Amino acid sequence: MAQLTDDCFAFGGKLMVIEEAVARIAERFPVIAGTESVPLGEADGRIAARDVFAEHALPPFANSAVDGYAVRHADLAPGAETVLPVTGRLPAGAAAAEAWPGGAIRIFTGAPMPSGADTVFMQEDVTRDGDRVALPPGLKPGANARPAGEDLERGALAIPAGRRLRPQDLALAAATGHARLDVRRRLKVALFSTGDELVEPGAGLRPGAIHDSNRVLLASLLSRLGCAVSDLGILRDDAATLPGHLARAAEGHDLILTSGGVSTGEEDHVKAAVEAIGRLVMWRLAVKPGRPVAAGLVAGTPFIGLPGNPVAVYVTLLFVVRPLLAALSGARHEPPQAFSVRSDFSYKKKQGRREFVRVTLAHGPDGLIAKKFPRDGAGVLTSLTGSDGLVELPDDALGVAPGDPLAFYPHASLW
Ligand SMILES: Nc1nc2c(c(=O)[nH]1)N[C@H]1C(S)=C(S)[C@@H](COP(=O)(O)OP(=O)(O)OC[C@H]3O[C@@H](n4cnc5c(N)ncnc54)[C@H](O)[C@@H]3O)O[C@H]1N2
Numbered sequence: 422m423a424q425l426t427d428d429c430f431a432f433g434g435k436l437m438v439i440e441e442a443v444a445r446i447a448e449r450f451p452v453i454a455g456t457e458s459v460p461l462g463e464a465d466g467r468i469a470a471r472d473v474f475a476e477h478a479l480p481p482f483a484n485s486a487v488d489g490y491a492v493r494h495a496d497l498a499p500g501a502e503t504v505l506p507v508t509g510r511l512p513a514g515a516a517a518a519e520a521w522p523g524g525a526i527r528i529f530t531g532a533p534m535p536s537g538a539d540t541v542f543m544q545e546d547v548t549r550d551g552d553r554v555a556l557p558p559g560l561k562p563g564a565n566a567r568p569a570g571e572d573l574e575r576g577a578l579a580i581p582a583g584r585r586l587r588p589q590d591l592a593l594a595a596a597t598g599h600a601r602l603d604v605r606r607r608l609k610v611a612l613f614s615t616g617d618e619l620v621e622p623g624a625g626l627r628p629g630a631i632h633d634s635n636r637v638l639l640a641s642l643l644s645r646l647g648c649a650v651s652d653l654g655i656l657r658d659d660a661a662t663l664p665g666h667l668a669r670a671a672e673g674h675d676l677i678l679t680s681g682g683v684s685t686g687e688e689d690h691v692k693a694a695v696e697a698i699g700r701l702v703m704w705r706l707a708v709k710p711g712r713p714v715a716a717g718l719v720a721g722t723p724f725i726g727l728p729g730n731p732v733a734v735y736v737t738l739l740f741v742v743r744p745l746l747a748a749l750s751g752a753r754h755e756p757p758q759a760f761s762v763r764s765d766f767s768y769k770k771k772q773g774r775r776e777f778v779r780v781t782l783a784h785g786p787d788g789l790i791a792k793k794f795p796r797d798g799a800g801v802l803t804s805l806t807g808s809d810g811l812v813e814l815p816d817d818a819l820g821v822a823p824g825d826p827l828a829f830y831p832h833a834s835l836w
């Protein structure tokens with residue numbers, strides 16, 4: 422393939438490492454503008470548009486961590502039991518009271534510490550007798566009391582801009598005084614499958630046809646990643662009509678995503694269609710499965726063409742598209758977390774490309790071991806439904822042997 426005038430890759434050369442390719446594609450993709458304010462209940466999975474600061478300290482006031490008795494530590498006899506009169510009662514929600522010198526206040530979890538009191542005995546540790554309570558020796562000053570601002574001081578950063586909001590972030594926003602958050606607008610993604618062999622799920626299978634499974638995989642994954650997906654159906658392997666479909670999709674979308682038709686066959690028209698009405702900025706990556714992935718711009722709108730094989734779709738969406746979605750939407754890319762497991766298999770690979778192998782986990786003598794899913798073709802969908810996750814074989818590795826440490830990504834933590 423000829424070197425394109427405006428591209429950054431020599432397509433014929435060594436394949437580019439995933440992170441470098443993603444960084445160089447991202448440079449050419451514009452970050453979307455536009456934010457909206459949403460109630461916390463609608464903010465899960467959205468991207469924080471700006472830093473969120475604590476409106477007040479968390480907790481806002483010093484309070485008891487247990488049900489028990491609040492005292493001034495200075496009133497306790499060193500090394501001996503202390504008996505104090507019970508001088509008050511403070512349930513959660515009550516306004517703070519004064520601590521009487523030489524008295525103990527019956528207090529409940531979350532109630533404000535009485536001013537002057539600094540230490541709380543758990544009720545299980547004391548002996549109550551009428552209006553007096555006997556307190557054992559040995560409790561440190563400050564025990565079982567939570568200071569104001571222990572979690573966050575007023576004005577402290579609670580959520581950084583660019584964070585993809587998780588339920589725990591929303592809890593922190595609520596706890597620090599926010600009812601709504603400013604978030605980036607959703608990325609609008611136009612989604613196509615391509616291929617003459619494809620028919621809709623549920624349709625009868627004529628000879629040579631298969632059901633389109635990539636579109637529902639991609640639409641579902643993209644929705645989980647917070648995108649607004651336009652499902653635009655199946656495009657035929659037709660060099661004459663493909664460019665028009667892509668050009669129309671470029672209007673009103675932030676990204677066009679296709680699967681299929683990006684390999685080298687003469688029926689693989691997607692790349693040519695992009696070049697006809699826009700430009701490719703990258704084709705082919707050092708990754709297996711998923712090598713023929715293509716990226717470009719169509720009428721200024723970012724385009725990513727994934728290979729047709731379903732496992733290649735899964736892997737490239739995760740490791741190529743996902744960081745690009747983050748770049749487009751102004752999010753911080755938080756790479757999926759890998760866990761270390763031991764290999765239970767031997768496998769040879771080519772140097773100079775990263776491979777993702779589907780595995781199931783089992784308990785070995787020294788921790789978790791990864792067993793390779795027996796059928797590893799990039800078209801084997803049951804290798805995705807029947808495995809626990811992916812292991813990553815590094816670009817430069819020549820293979821893996823039993824006992825080798827492996828980076829494992831559970832399916833459950835990927836989306
Ligand atoms: N001569 C070569 N052949 C192939 C190469 C190569 O380098 N040289 N690369 C192989 C690799 S690796 C992959 S991956 C595939 C990718 O090719 P395409 O992106 O052009 O994809 P298709 O040929 O259109 O489809 C591949 C495969 O996937 C099935 N498919 C496509 N779309 C869907 C869908 N929506 N749902 C379910 N299945 C789908 C399609 O029927 C094919 O079986 O090329 C290799 N060939």
Ligand code: MOO
Nearest residue numbers: 710711712733799
């Ligand atoms: O890269 Mo292809 O995805 O190996 O099958």
